[in-house]
Amino acid sequence: MDLPVSPPVAPMLAKAVKELPRGDLLYEPKWDGFRAVVFRDGDEIDIRGRNGKPLGRYFPELVEGFGRELPERCVLDGEIVLRQGQVLEFEVLQQRIHPAASRIKLLAEQTPASYVTFDLLALGDESLMETPFGERRARLTEVLADAGAPVHVTPATDQYDVGLRWFSEFEGAGLDGVIAKPLDGPYEPDRRAMFKVKPERTADCVVAGFRWHKSGPIVGSLLLGLYDGERLQHVGVSASFPMKRRAELVDELAPYRMTELDGHPWAEWAAQTEATADRMPGAITRWNAKKDLSWVAVRPELVCEVAYDQMEGRRFRHTARFRRWRPDRTPESCGYDQLEVPVAYDLDDILGT
Known part of the structure; x- marks a missing residue:
């Protein structure tokens, strides 16, 4: 060439x-x-x-x-x-x-x-x-x-x-x-x-777990969920925190940590060994099979508000941005019905075809 x-x-x-x-x-x-x-x-x-x-x-x-x-x-x-x-x-x-x-x-x-x-x-x-x-x-x-x-x-x-x-x-x-x-x-x-x-939009999500940061014993990312009926669907992570805030989150999450997965809504996904369309916590990803996706379960009782740009199927397209805790919201109230749905537009009109 x-x-x-x-x-x-x-x-x-x-x-x-x-x-x-x-x-x-x-x-x-x-x-x-x-x-x-x-x-x-x-x-x-x-x-x-x-x-x-x-x-x-x-x-x-x-x-x-x-x-x-x-x-x-x-x-x-x-x-x-x-x-x-x-x-x-x-x-x-x-x-x-x-x-x-x-x-x-x-x-x-x-x-x-x-x-x-x-x-x-x-x-x-x-x-x-x-x-x-x-x-x-x-x-x-x-x-x-x-x-x-x-x-x-x-x-x-x-x-x-x-x-x-x-x-x-x-x-x-x-x-x-x-x-x-x-x-x-x-x-x-x-x-x-x-x-x-x-x-950019906001959503109230359930925090059902977290991953450790690669640098040490501080929080790397929060695992977020939304209820689809009675099922808590994993929708993505929130990971953009200053280092000081990551350390504070360890203490804030400590009372909710679970030593056993029994009763946790994502327990069955912890044993997955293959990549799946849902990309559940702990599952292998085809993009990087060697990436450490291990996670720590917390009782799904905390609610946080996050900012996101758009959805990709049932998940956030990109990493969500943590805004604040929402102690006034119950986990059960955090469903997909709160998400804004864009008005449909004809792709042919954009491409001129």
Whole structure:
């Protein structure tokens, strides 16, 4: 492969901000998938993830599509996404990272992925890394004007009011906020040179366990649950605490710690030895089978308020942020019915298909 920009390239990143910024910016939807830089040099196609590792073997349908729809020699930045109906499904996308080639082939046929591109890093013998983003965007839309599935160009606008409307509307199609990009900026690998605004909501959750911090006998994360009928479903963790607060949590949780799992709603999951779709506490994860997921059970009597951005199936998509204890709430009152459901939005309207 002989391109002016060679793999791997660490993608340019975005800094989280609370409000959508104004200025000489281009606004784009924030896609919820796998970030991927695509390199094509004739018949050679290389797909690299955010960590620089190859992704091509997991998405053979994209490799085939890139050979059909992309310019002969180019480097693109974008997002691998997977849709079901009119909604993006990150949880289904995760299933594509599988060691068995036969399984990958089957999933590629049953749940084909798409690639939404939003930047052009090289074309032919020309590197565009130092070219202002506004010009890169114009070149991108020009060279992909006739491209078809599985390749899409993300919509974009320089109108602040439109970007603000996208933030509230597009979540119903499974998108993850809005990105604001300086029009005069070069492509800066591995630097937070853009801005992202993501939805944030709060929920009251039951604390039913915790994990120790890797540095010693302080709390690393709280294990959170929500009631689905009579079942306490594990929905994720809260892990962002200052070191002093982690030590304080040890004392606060001490009266509720259980030495035996008998009677704990998650007792049966402690014995799991295989990865599961629910990713219960203590279960093996296919992303890192060597990761220590051991946990300490506590009586499910404490309630805390956490902030989260969105759901992924029955769980929080990302780590929730601890806000405060809620002694005024009973554990039984912490159910899924408190969660805000985004208004549905047609994904075809976003992609223009």
